[in-house]
Every structure is written in structure tokens, then in C-alpha cells.
Amino acid sequence: MQLKTDLYIDGAWVKGDGTLPVTDPSTGSVIAEVATAGEAHCDAAVTAAHNAFKTWSKTAPRVRSEILRKAFELMIAEADHLAKIVSMENGKVFSDAKGEITYAAEFFRWFAEEAVRTPGDYRQAPSGDKRILVTHQPIGVSLLITPWNFPAAMATRKIGPALAAGCTVILKPASETPLTALAIIEILERAGVPKGVVNFILPSKTGPMISKMLHDPRVRNLSFTGSTEVGRTLLKESADNVLRTSMELGGNAPFVVLDDANIDDAVAGAMLAKMRNGGAACTAANRFIVAKSVAEEFTTKFAKAMGALKLAPGLEDGAQLGASVSIKERNKIADLVSAAVKAGGKLILGGTTPEGAGAFYPATVVTVDKANPILNNEVFGPVAPIVTFDGDAEAIELANSTEYGLISYVYSSDLKRAIKTAEAIESGMVAINRGVISDPAAPFGGVKQSGLGREGGFAGIYEFLETKYIGVEI
Secondary structure (H helix, E strand, C coil): CCCCCCEEECCEEECCCEEEEEECCCCCCEEEEEEEECHHHHHHHHHHHHHHHHHHCCCCHHHHHHHHHHHHHHHHHCHHHHHHHHHHHHCCCHHHHHHHHHHHHHHHHHHHHHCCCCCCEEEECCCCCCEEEEEEEECCEEEEECCCCCCCHHHHHHHHHHHHHCCCEEEECCCCCHHHHHHHHHHHHHHCCCCCCEEECCECCHHHHHHHHHCCCCEEEEEEECCHHHHHHHHHHHHCCCCEEEEECCCCEEEEECCCCCHHHHHHHHHHHHHHHHHCCCCCEEEEEEEHHHHHHHHHHHHHHHHCCCECCCCCCCCCECCCCCHHHHHHHHHHHHHHHHCCCEEEECCCCCCCCCCCCCCEEEECCCCCHHHHCCCCCCEEEEEEECCHHHHHHHHHCCCEECEEEEECCCHHHHHHHHHHCCCCEEEECCCCCCCCCCCECCEECCEECCECCCCHHHHHEEEEEEEECC
16 A cells, blocks of 8 residues: 655655654554654745645636545545555544545535535615625635544545635644545645645644744634644634634533433434444544433443444454554543542443553443543543433533533434424534434534534635625715
8 A cells, every 4th residue: 555655845745854653553563654844844835825825716616626526536436545544544443434535525525516606795785875795705824733533534624615715725634643634635636736725744843833833924724623722722822813713622422312212213323423433533422311211221222232343453354443543542541431430430331441452442331420520521432421310401401511512412202302402402513313413514513612613514615715895886
């Protein structure tokens, strides 16, 4: 398997100031050495994007659209190859990786279509003295920072709307998973993206170099997906130059099972909501809030389904749960479970770190009371804490007892009751009787400490556009 490992700046693959090893978390072995960017490389990327913006921003929307459409077609044609790269460096099983590639490619197709459909407005002013003309213009050079858990989808979800809007970009992926991002950059190159429009860096000194770019007046936009802690820091850095920012941050998703829910359907949805990507998703169900009258049935059936998963290296035949992205990340998960048990939680399944190589952790189910500390933490892994409630009001109170508000899940056989509950829960997205609702055609984002702005849907492209009002004398 051929892998790109150089930086990509101004339409050329260039060597860096050093290299960073990328490991397979299933074995701990080094897959590749990826070039790191020094200060000069980061400045060159900003310069390239700034210079390219002058032309790309004026390129016909149809041309931008066709390039994105071509990138979509290439990703779909090469989905197996890309999925293997994702699985190798991320640890997730091949089926999850293949699903991610399909999902990621859709952002290129969706925004290829949106590139030619950005609306404007022309109308008479209420006073009758002028015409109001409203148009949208690309904001400028955009710095895109993506996480390790969805290395393909988080990149395309930002690159797609940026290019569709007419912006140029600098992509900085997670150091754990740069190979997937490089593969997507190479696909964009083959799809015909002009030089300087898309640039790839992996700074050797991440904090200082990102800070310097955010203080460069040529950079006008930041799109970040990652932890709330890092997001707060980047917001402070962005304030100095009053940058436009969009933030997709942490989550603590409640999965609410009301007493009238179809339990078999709820268990099936719980498996999707919890175990997609091995639980390493900001949208993963993190707290299972279950009505007392159905808690025993739900817990028994859910634990049985979780226990049936095959824990194995991501590319092994039949693997259903792969490794965490690193030993460090796996140990965070184990520590949270240990703390939960120490605080009175009862292990129903799992909870023991496997011996041997690889960053593996088993599917785990633990019942807890509402004061257990695990309910306050985002568990980026295959761990399901279950807490019970008596009435709908208590369920809503438990669901809202977090600083986060990205996504929630509600199961009920009464649609009116489910919608009423969904409206009362403080989150940017709610899934009713479904375990997955993420869709490139829908707005993705949260409230409270889960972020700012929206990605995907009709709203996604506006994160990369400025609204301009022109008053016209008639």
C-alpha cells in the first residue's frame, strides 16, 4: 500500500523539518514516518493559500462544483483502499472505516451541489427609497483542525464547504491519524484542485505554530473539531484578530429510554449509538438513562448484545470492535471505569483491560447511580453506564445535567411524548427512535459547551461565507 507522507504546500509535496511516526494501535508497530512542518512551512502554507484565494474565490461555482464531484467519485472508487488506511492508523474495524469513507465522500458530493446554489436576496426597502441587495462572499483563508476519531469525515466535512464557498484552506489533522488526511489531499490533487487552494501541514510544535497562524492577518477563519478544553484555548487565540470560528467540541450524549419504549428496538439503537466507531465519537451515547420499570430488561438484552462483539485488530476478518487509537487513550477509558466501580458502580459486562499488545478495551456495561462520576465524563470508548429514573421530568433533568449539548437519543412508542422530551433536552441534535442521525444533508452541531456553528446541511457552507448588503439607488 503506497502512502503519502510529505507535506503538501502550494500544489507540491515537500519534505518537512523532521518526521513523526504513525503507529498501528492494534500492534504498536510503526506504519509510516510523516513529515512535520516547521515555522517556515506553516508560513509558506498561509502564503500559498492567501495567493490562491485571489483566483479561487473568483472561480465559477460550477468549476468548484465539478472538482468536488470528481473528488467524491474518486473516494467512492477507492473506498476499500482508504478504509484500510483508516483502520491501520486509527484502530477501528474495517466495516466502520468503510462506512466512514462512504460518509466522508458524501460531503464532497453534497457541497458540490451547494456550490452552485448559494442564495442571495433582492428586494425593495420598506421605505421605498432603495433596493436591498444581499450577496455572499468567501471569507478567505481558512485553517481547518481535525481530530483522530473520524480522520476522513472530519476533513471532508470542512474542506467540502470551504472549497464550495470559494475559500482556500490549510488542513492540520491529528498527529495520530495524518495518513488518511494525506490520502484525501492526494485525491483532491487528482480531482483538479489548483495549487495553493488546499495545503497540508503537521506542525512539529503544534501550539506555538497554530497560535502564530491564528495571529496572521491573512488567516480569516478557523474551523475546529476536538475537545472543549482545546476549543476554549483556540477561541481565546482567535479573539485577538476577531476571526470567524466554528467549533464542534465535546459531548456527553444521553440515551433516554422511556417506559413505553420498544426495548428490542432500543437495544438495537443503543448498539449503533454506542458502538459506532467503537464508541470513539462525539455523537456516541455516553449516558444510558432508562426508566426503572424497563431497566432490567434493557440492561440484560443490551449486555448480551455488547458481549457478543468480537474484539480483534481492525483488519482481521469478523472483527467488530477494534483498538483505541493509542495505549494512552485506552488507559483513560480503563481509569474512568475503575473510578465508576470504586464509586459504587456494578459491572455487568467487561471492565478488565486485556493482556498483551494493542490498545484494546472490551465492551463494558456498568450500572451506576446518578451521582457516579462517570456520568460527568465523555467516555471515548466501548463503555455504557446505565442510570435509572422514575418519571419523564427526572429523565430530562438527568439528560440536561451536563455542560455539553451536542446530541441526544430518545426512545418511546408515543411520538408526541418523544418529541416533547426531545424539545426539552438541551442539545443541538436529537435522534428519536434511531441510533444514528448524522447526515451530510443535515446541520451538525451543538449548544452549550459543545460548540459554535453548524457543519453539513444548507448551513454548512455559510461558515465559510460573509454576508454583504449593498443598498442600491433606483
